[in-house]
Amino acid sequence: MMTVKRAYSLEACIGAETDLTADTVIRAKGLDLTFQTGDGPVHALSNVDLDIGKGEFVSFIGPSGCGKTTFLRVIADLEQPTGGTITVNGMSPEEARRRRAYGYVFQAAALYPWRTIEKNVALPLEIMGVSAAEQRERVKRTLDLVNLSGFEKKFPWQLSGGMQQRASIARALAFDADLLLMDEPFGALDEIVRDHLNEQLLELWARTNKTICFVTHSIPEAVYLSTKIVVMSPRPGRVTDVIVSTLPKDRPLDIRESPEFLAIAHRVREGLRAGHSYED
């Protein structure tokens, strides 16, 4: 038994080394995460294998408690896995975080109310020691990118929820990390604002060629945005299906009525249903 085990892990090591091409941004192998809670251990992630390539737009979809947010937090080094390996840009997540490899957009805007919008967007730049002149230039550019020019001097609580979330995206973009992690960023917004922001996000992705990991509850949103859809299921959180989208890169909003789109959406729904256990 021992030898077999060692052989496996050796193979995994070799595999990890040889396949580490410049194109792989995130590589997870047998990732496990168990939270110790008062009610006993909770298996948030169980044996997750996933590769995400450069420039991909990957959506994570699944019911509550399937570990999609946890997976994103593991990539961001906000949670520590209890088993398996994960690399971000070929480094440990902690190293990647220290090198400011990613921008993170949370479920809520989490803007600091004592800072104006431009100061909020400049926050990561201040922390990273960017010069004042460059800060100004980048803040202007990123606020332009999310269509918030003219709101620089406003405070977050003077803006609508959609605008706040856009400002938080601008903040994540300001320091130009190649990887963007988004945790249900539009979950709290209404459908119209959401459509609009989805369109803008796609446009931004096309323009910047960033790698985006996107957690969502919504099947249309996942299908509309992604090049790859990761379907997850709960208890324990695991990947049940990985769907590579066949939709073209250029996607007008009405592509959502095309048969191709509906076919992918159907497969996502099937995957969700298959993974869902009704026992509890």
Place this chain on the structure above:
Amino acid sequence: MTFLRILPWQALLALVLCATALLNLPLVVTDAGAAAGTAWPIMALLAAAALLPLLRLPRLFEAAFLFVAVHAAAWLLIAAIAGNEGGATASFFALVAASWLLAWRLVTVLSRMRPRARGLDILLRLLVPALFGVWLLILWEAIVRGAGIPFILLPPPSLIGLRIANSLPILAADVQQTIFKAVLVGYALGCAAGFAVAILADRYMFLRRGLMPIGNMVSALPIIGVAPIMVMWFGFDWPSKAAVVVIMTFFPMLVNTVAGLAAAGAMERDLMRTYAAGYWQTLFKLRLPAAAPFIFNALKINSTLALIGAIVAEFFGTPVVGMGFRISTEVGRMNVDMVWAEIAVAALAGSIFYGVLALIERAATFWHPSVRGG
């Protein structure tokens, strides 16, 4: 009987009181038993003020007339009792009550006014509380003099005012000694120390575990017991009082700052972590701004505590100057008006201290829902 419906209840009651006063004349009885004071002009003024709403004048005129009438009546009443303290009859008190009710009516009319001009609005907002304060003093004066309450128990405000005016140099020296030395120095040191220790306790777990219970114990030390010991340690002059103030203000600042540093949300902290921000960056850019409302609370609580601490500490040995020293010696000499004068000065200083802090707080935590309103 339609006028009954038009008149406000304060005016109706004031009219009833005027009638009662009329039945119980004279206003004041002298020591010799003779009647003194002319009630007629007072009653005429009050009756006119009470019946004023029947004319349906614009609010501004009504307010102006009420203002003049009630204060003239109050002035005449107090003038009538002067020299005959304790000689007031039921008629006197009925008229005092009537003028007070009409002053109430005046404040009601004023609070209903909504002037468009900003300056006028601010003036009005200051006038209403000022009227409240003035009428508190008028009632105090009229009742104390009318009923002849002994000076030792409660001197009338006019005598306290006179004492303040006549003892300005002494009061200034006392304020200089107690507030500008003991309170301000002790307050600054105590708040700064509480803040610094809170940061240390936040940074180092062993300090949080070990220091907080001891800080708790220090805050429970009775200042009556500590003050004499501080005098032994730091001498008779103001440093020993400042030390008492330090002990009093340290703990509220420590506890509030520690609580405030925990106030930043989990998402906001995670955000800092994603930027790989260091401890001090997170502290200065997130946790201290988030803690500001808590810290200002401590500053405000401490402003009153510091004043109490410094004054009480002076009861236990001090050079011959200081507010606490003055209170303790003048009460022994039965100079109660001087004690009241010091109390008035302390109240004024405390209010200014608190008010300035509240203004700074509004400017610094403008973003907090409690300040921006929603």
